[in-house]
Amino acid sequence: MEQLTIKTSTHDYPVVIDQGLRFKLKSFLNKDYPSIYIITDSNVAPLYLDDVYNALKANYHVSYSIVPAGEESKSSRVYFDLMTQLIEAGVDRDGLVIALGGGMIGDLAGFVAASYLRGIDYIQMPTTILAHDSSVGGKVAINHPLGKNLIGAFYPPVAVLYDVETLQTIPFQEIRSGYAEIAKHSMIHTPPFWEQIKPVTLDESLSDATLIRDLIHGINVKAAIVERDEKEANIRQFLNFGHTLGHAIESELGYGKMTHGEAVAIGMLFAMELSEQYFSVTLPIEAFHNWLKRNDYPLTLPRLSVNQLMTRMKRDKKTKNQTIKMVLLKTLGEPVIIDMEDRSLRQQLEAFLEKMVIR
Amino acid sequence: MEQLTIKTSTHDYPVVIDQGLRFKLKSFLNKDYPSIYIITDSNVAPLYLDDVYNALKANYHVSYSIVPAGEESKSSRVYFDLMTQLIEAGVDRDGLVIALGGGMIGDLAGFVAASYLRGIDYIQMPTTILAHDSSVGGKVAINHPLGKNLIGAFYPPVAVLYDVETLQTIPFQEIRSGYAEIAKHSMIHTPPFWEQIKPVTLDESLSDATLIRDLIHGINVKAAIVERDEKEANIRQFLNFGHTLGHAIESELGYGKMTHGEAVAIGMLFAMELSEQYFSVTLPIEAFHNWLKRNDYPLTLPRLSVNQLMTRMKRDKKTKNQTIKMVLLKTLGEPVIIDMEDRSLRQQLEAFLEKMVIR
Secondary structure: OEEEEEEOOOOEEEEEEEOOHHHOHHHHOOOOOOOEEEEEEOOOHHHHHHHHHHHHOOOOOEEEEEEOOOHHHOOHHHHHHHHHHHHHOOOOOOOEEEEEEOHHHHHHHHHHHHHEOOOOEEEEEEOOOOHHHHOOOOEEEEEEOOEEEEEEEEOOOOEEEEEHHHHHHOOHHHHHHHHHHHHHHHHOOOOOHHHHHOOOOOOOOOOHHHHHHHHHHHHHHHHHHHHHOOOOOOHHHHHHOOHHHHHHHHHHHOOOOOOHHHHHHHHHHHHHHHHHHHHOOOOOHHHHHHHHHHOOOOOOOOOOOHHHHHHHHHOOOOOEOOEOEEEEEEEOOEEEEEEOOHHHHHHHHHHHHHHHHHO | OEEEEEEOOOOEEEEEEEOOHHHOHHHHOOOOOOOEEEEEEOOOHHHHHHHHHHHHOOOOOEEEEEEOOOHHHOOHHHHHHHHHHHHHOOOOOOOEEEEEEOHHHHHHHHHHHHHEOOOOEEEEEEOOOOHHHHOOOOEEEEEEOOEEEEEEEEOOOOEEEEEHHHHHHOOHHHHHHHHHHHHHHHHOOOOOHHHHHOOOOOOOOOOHHHHHHHHHHHHHHHHHHHHHOOOOOOHHHHHHOOHHHHHHHHHHHOOOOOOHHHHHHHHHHHHHHHHHHHHOOOOOHHHHHHHHHHOOOOOOOOOOOHHHHHHHHHOOOOOEOOEOEEEEEEEOOEEEEEEOOHHHHHHHHHHHHHHHHHO
16 A cells, blocks of 8 residues: 655645555545445446445435536536435535546546635546546546636645556546656656656556556645645646647547547647747657557547637636646746747647648 | 734634725735635625725736626526636635625635635625625525525634624615624524613714724624534534524525525514514514614515425524424523424424514
8 A cells, every 4th residue: 555645724634546446445434424425327237336435335314416427527517407306305514526537537536625615635546557646636527618627726625546447447548647647746846756657658557666667756746836835836847748738639639539648649749849949949859750650559640720729828817817827848847937928839830730730 | 993813723813893904905815825816796896896906906916707696696697607707817725805895795705715626715795784694604604596695605704793883874775784794693692692782773873983893893792603613513504593584585585685684684674583482482573673663674575385485494504304493592591592393483484484574
């Protein structure tokens, strides 16, 4: 069992990483919750809902909701439906929400917990590699038709319980999506984290030991940053490396066409190119590109409107005074936030997309 | 000018009470906000929106939304519409929301600010007496069809700017509604606050000086409590004196049939009757009843279903383990939270309602 503690302005919470945690949930509940409400999705429910439910039902009043898998469920409609279900189930202020699933469920159920009766406890039980990132740090949100995560809160969980056995059933596309965020953590962190990721191959040869090692490393990078800047006033924005363009591509393509991590991987490539030019440095773009290629990340894009992408990037939550801010790398492990000049950013984006179309 | 400072876990904020504050807004903004978004309603907009807008437009990028007056606007639909409008107006994380209006606007705009891009600054500009209560303390929310304020957050404003000139235009029904909360503050506070309220008559003879004196006293009671218990873990619940039944009556009648304060006044009468029985004490029920009567508070009710009221009271956010909690008075100025036994509560409610129907 691996465990670390995250400090927040309101409380500390543990991140526990172990096999079979879903069977031992009870020992991690530190309050006598009168009711527990599990929120999960249609992919995860058939696999693990029974395990979680059965681990609790003898001692607690447990209810649950299963929402359709996919980013579309991070909508205002599903959010309000869940509120209705919690009310009807009689969940009160002392209740607990368990977010059982990937990042979508963590964000959605986390925002439900953050705003139900002005906030109740919740536990993150991530079931994807990608969620190693989103489950730690207390950022919760739903989407707006005009952009991702525009409605939400900073609301830390009371625990993150990461049962790595649940990772064994996820498809390779999801593994790729998750490892993109691990790669991101490796690049904004002092080497040799990236050197550790570089040789990893995302296929049947990926061992549990390697996966857990990289997850823990990724969570440690994230935890160190969110502890120092809980509300994203400054350095927490480093975690958005690759996300400015990544989010724009995701929403421009329509959610679900490309995984979050795949879009962020492309965003990282772009941010690295910008960084090389901006700081006249050499970054391991080629090595990263090769790593993505070897691991079957999509590296071509349909023709996308640069205007639309720029508009979407301006809706990024880092944007201030209509100026797009990007996280660039002075060197590996040294991220900085740079105000981008519209015209040159547009030019470089055009050139980058051209390469991605023909590549 | 009267000013007090409220301490919260994240920041301190001033409550400023003065005449003509709406013309001097600029001097109270302590940041260089790139955009300001005013949220107000159809009653307040014709009276004060221009004043607020004009006080800011020379120095800031200002936009606004006018929502229909009335509790119906504290809905998920209006909430999401406002989110869309803020996004389209380009409000970013450094933006500011100004809630210009009564408690409905404060709650709605406050929850918009709390959840827009995971939270931006907002200022409360209350324009009713009732809002002396809701504007202080950071409780923000919207309603759910199954109950009031079920979706929301604890999210303190950056300032409360109370321009008492805006109180001169409010109708007497609103003055009654507001004074009910002042009377509540007087009863949960050590005497002689109630003795100060008892002779007040809510008609043309009500002077600005009396009103301001009572408002400041009420805000002080509230501020002292919320500072000690920001998230309503314990003593903040005292502020719900009269609200358990008050909320239930409000939603059972349908919002808008009776003002919030009028319903709370009836709730206070009931809570005082329960208190007399529970603690074998004598409270100034008769004096309070006379005060309500003299000031034209509605003191009769249509026949209401006791079952429905009990169900609604169980949805109260204080409810735990399906046990209704009521704030009772051991004596004037000494509130306590009591777990009510269902059967006796039901009996006493039946008897109370019987009196209210025939009274």
